Amino acid sequence: MAEYLLPDTLAEAGEMMAAHGRSLAIMAGGTSAMRCGTCRGRRGRGIACIECAGPRLVSVPNSAYVMGIQRLGLDRLEADNGVLNIGAGVTMRNLAASDMPAALCQAARRVGGPALRNMATVGGNIFARQPYGTVAAMLLAMDAVPVFTGPDGSREVALAEFYTSGAIAAGLLTHIECPHPQGRLVFVKCARQRFAGPTVITVAVRIELETGGKVAAARIALGGAGETPLRAEAAEQLLIGEKLEAPAIEAAAAAAKAACAPADDPVASAWYRRRMVGVYVARALEQAGEGEAP
Amino acid sequence: MTAKRVSLTVNGRGENIAADGLTTLQQVLREALDYNSVKDGCTQGSCGACSVLVDGELRIACLLPAGGLQGAEVTTLEGLNARNSTSVIQQSFVEHSAAQCGFCTSGMIVSAQALLDENPAPSRDEIMEAISGNMCRCTGYLPIVEAVASAARKLAKGDGA
Ligand SMILES: Cc1cc2nc3c(=O)[nH]c(=O)nc-3n(C[C@H](O)[C@H](O)[C@H](O)COP(=O)(O)OP(=O)(O)OC[C@H]3O[C@@H](n4cnc5c(N)ncnc54)[C@H](O)[C@@H]3O)c2cc1C
Ligand code: FES
Ligand code: FES
Numbered sequence: 032m033a034e035y036l037l038p039d040t041l042a043e044a045g046e047m048m049a050a051h052g053r054s055l056a057i058m059a060g061g062t063s064a065m066r067c068g069t070c071r072g073r074r075g076r077g078i079a080c081i082e083c084a085g086p087r088l089v090s091v092p093n094s095a096y097v098m099g100i101q102r103l104g105l106d107r108l109e110a111d112n113g114v115l116n117i118g119a120g121v122t123m124r125n126l127a128a129s130d131m132p133a134a135l136c137q138a139a140r141r142v143g144g145p146a147l148r149n150m151a152t153v154g155g156n157i158f159a160r161q162p163y164g165t166v167a168a169m170l171l172a173m174d175a176v177p178v179f180t181g182p183d184g185s186r187e188v189a190l191a192e193f194y195t196s197g198a199i200a201a202g203l204l205t206h207i208e209c210p211h212p213q214g215r216l217v218f219v220k221c222a223r224q225r226f227a228g229p230t231v232i233t234v235a236v237r238i239e240l241e242t243g244g245k246v247a248a249a250r251i252a253l254g255g256a257g258e259t260p261l262r263a264e265a266a267e268q269l270l271i272g273e274k275l276e277a278p279a280i281e282a283a284a285a286a287a288k289a290a291c292a293p294a295d296d297p298v299a300s301a302w303y304r305r306r307m308v309g310v311y312v313a314r315a316l317e318q319a320g321e322g323e324a325p
Numbered sequence: 326m327t328a329k330r331v332s333l334t335v336n337g338r339g340e341n342i343a344a345d346g347l348t349t350l351q352q353v354l355r356e357a358l359d360y361n362s363v364k365d366g367c368t369q370g371s372c373g374a375c376s377v378l379v380d381g382e383l384r385i386a387c388l389l390p391a392g393g394l395q396g397a398e399v400t401t402l403e404g405l406n407a408r409n410s411t412s413v414i415q416q417s418f419v420e421h422s423a424a425q426c427g428f429c430t431s432g433m434i435v436s437a438q439a440l441l442d443e444n445p446a447p448s449r450d451e452i453m454e455a456i457s458g459n460m461c462r463c464t465g466y467l468p469i470v471e472a473v474a475s476a477a478r479k480l481a482k483g484d485g486a
Contacts, residue, residue, distance in 0.1 A: 032346035035329070035392040058390075065347065065388040066369050097347060099393055144458020146376055146383040146436070226457035 033097040040103070041180065044203060047098055049182045056094035057203055059101075059120055060150040062143070063159055105154070105205055115173075115209040119154025123166070126153055134216035138169040138235065141220045144227040154204045157190070161294065162230040162255025162304075169218050171252035171260050172235035175209040194259040214239035214248065217315045221307045229298045230255050234311040236319055238275065244324030246270040251283070251315075256291035256308050263287035266312065275320030284313040333397045335360070336404030344391035351375045351386035354401060362402035362431040366460070373459030376432040376439075377401050383439040385458075402431040405438055414438060414476040423472035425463035432459050437473045447477060 033056075038044040048055060058064045105120035108129050115131060126139035127148065142151055142165050156166045157177055171190050178187045181202025188201070217236050222228025233254035241247040249270040251263040266286040273279035293304035331344045335358060342353050351368070354360040354377070366374035368387045375386040378400040405411040414437050417423070424430040433456055440447055440455035447455065452473045453466075461469060 035346055035390055037393055061388050061390060062370055062385070065349070065390065097390075099390070101393060143370075144373065145439070145455055146373065146385045146458045147370060149382050149384060150388065224457070226454045 033094050036096055036098045037102055038098065041203075041205070044098060044100075044103060045180065045182065047096070048202060051096045054095040056097050057200070058097050058099050059152040059155040060122065061099075062147055062151040063155060063163070064097075100152075100154070100203070103205075107206075110211065113211045115211060117153055117175075117207045117209065119152060119157075119204040119206055121153045123148035123151045123153070123156075126166070132173075132212055132216055134218040134235070135166070135169050135173070138166045138218045138220075138233070141165055141218075141222075141233075147227075153207065157193075157204065157207070158198065158200065161258060161260070162232060162296070162298065164254045164260045165220060165230060165233050168233045168252045168254035168260040169216075169235040170207060170209065171262060172216070172237045172250040173209050173212045174237075174250065175207050177204050177207050179203060180205050191262055194261060198259050212237055215319045217318045219311050219315045219318070220254075221311050223298075231299045232256055232293065232304050232307050232311060234308070234315045236312075236315045238270070238316070238319040240275070240325050242325055244274050245272055246275060246279075249283075251287060251312060253287065253291055253308060253312075255304060256293045258292075258294075261291070263290055263312065265290050270316075274324075275316055280313050280316045280320070283316060284309045287312040329392055331391060331395050333394050333399060335399045336401060337407075342391065344394070346392070347390045348392065349387050350377065350379075350384075350389040350391045350394065350399065353391045354386060354399070360401045360403050364428060364431060366428065366432075371460070372429070372432075373436065373456075374429055374432040376435040376459065378405075378435065378439060381442070383436060402435055405435065408438075410441060410476075410480055411438055413479050414441070414473065417472040417476040417479065418469070421468045421472040421475060423464060423468040429459055429461040429463075433461065433469055437476065440473070441477055441480065445477060446481060447473070449474065452477075 036047055100120050105118040107118045108121055109116040123139040123142045127136050153166055175190045176187050179201040186201045215238050220233045221231040235252045237250040239248040249267040251266050254260045266283040269283045269286055270279055288305055288309035291308050293301045295301045329344050330341055332341045342357055351363055354363045363386055364374035366372035370385045370388045377384055377386045380398050414434050436456050436459050452470050
């Protein structure tokens, strides 16, 4: 059984990481990581649990040392100098109730039920198995940058690049930096229940319109549509210079649908997820286009 | 590995418990301390049957390592029983047939109490959201929503505290 370590300072955490190397796993809220430890081998009974069905195993229960982050003071939420600074240990409950951009708060509120949101952290969401990563998808659309600290000092990497390069944690994720988002943010989640519904897919968009209503910049991020949250870049490109109206929206939705690679799980089939990507990308873009053009 | 012990308060009583490795709060409450209102439904965070309050906030006991709870105040349904408002919720569950097999009931009542502590006059949607992490395979949820709404009304009229 793993030894559970609870450092009080980042320096202490750094020493533990250096001392135990690959035999140490990091744990935040534990709402993903603890599930493997308490799983009764559902897989052996032919029921693939989302945690072990995924391509990358949560290593926590197999590690000799597990380091909890809750005493490290990583639960700050700040906005200054045009930069949002979101601590890795901020819970979904605290993010949902914060004065961060409304779409980001909505995404946090769509993670599980109230007890889960009291435990689950933003940092943990960055590493969540798909179709989870509800908040991560929103952060991807906001050009967020996770900041890690490891034995070799601190490292930052754009979230988009983090995901396209295999989503490997470079040490301890301390916080996520994000430019104060320009333009319109929309978050939509497809689930079969309004509250705490398991995720089918999520779509997060950020659209900047120039005078006259043409799209100057576009981000479309999908959750539950591949091995990690991903950007629908072909769809984003199709919107540039267009008005957010039916023809451009339909073309972008079709491109997002064509480019995604969702998986089957007990919640939804890949076929259904792909269809919902088309429907929800269109819906999100329609919402982004509502209201006065600048 | 050194045996780890943790001191915490459970239902108002000081306890010193063994909490090696990733032993969960659910294991400690059920197996060491005999608080069997904390159900063992899924051990996956999915059913809410093990819901408890930690420092007044709703938590999923099966995903919570007890080793991190030094000094915490844990309340299970056994502890809430001492509160008049919980009796009012329980009475409403009886009146609205909101408990059938009863497996989900303790978790439901803990979630309902956590809601009413924060929001004494919840809307129907707020009640549904508050119990959305708790699964019930018997009632179809509507009697539970009615029971919580009715408890909130009774408490507002001063039938409990
Ligand atoms: C019933 C239920 C419903 C859920 N619903 C949703 C949902 O709707 N949407 C959704 O997105 N997710 C959902 N989840 C999954 C999960 O709760 C969330 O993804 C959550 O944000 C994970 O955060 P955590 O703090 O609990 O992570 P943990 O379980 O503590 O960690 C998860 C992974 O991240 C790594 N990690 C965590 N923090 C750090 C850090 N600071 N530095 C480096 N590595 C780190 C861990 O090593 C581990 O591999 C659900 C889970 C359950 C049990
Ligand atoms: S037993 Fe803990 S949520 Fe099901
Ligand atoms: S009463 Fe049977 S599970 Fe709810």
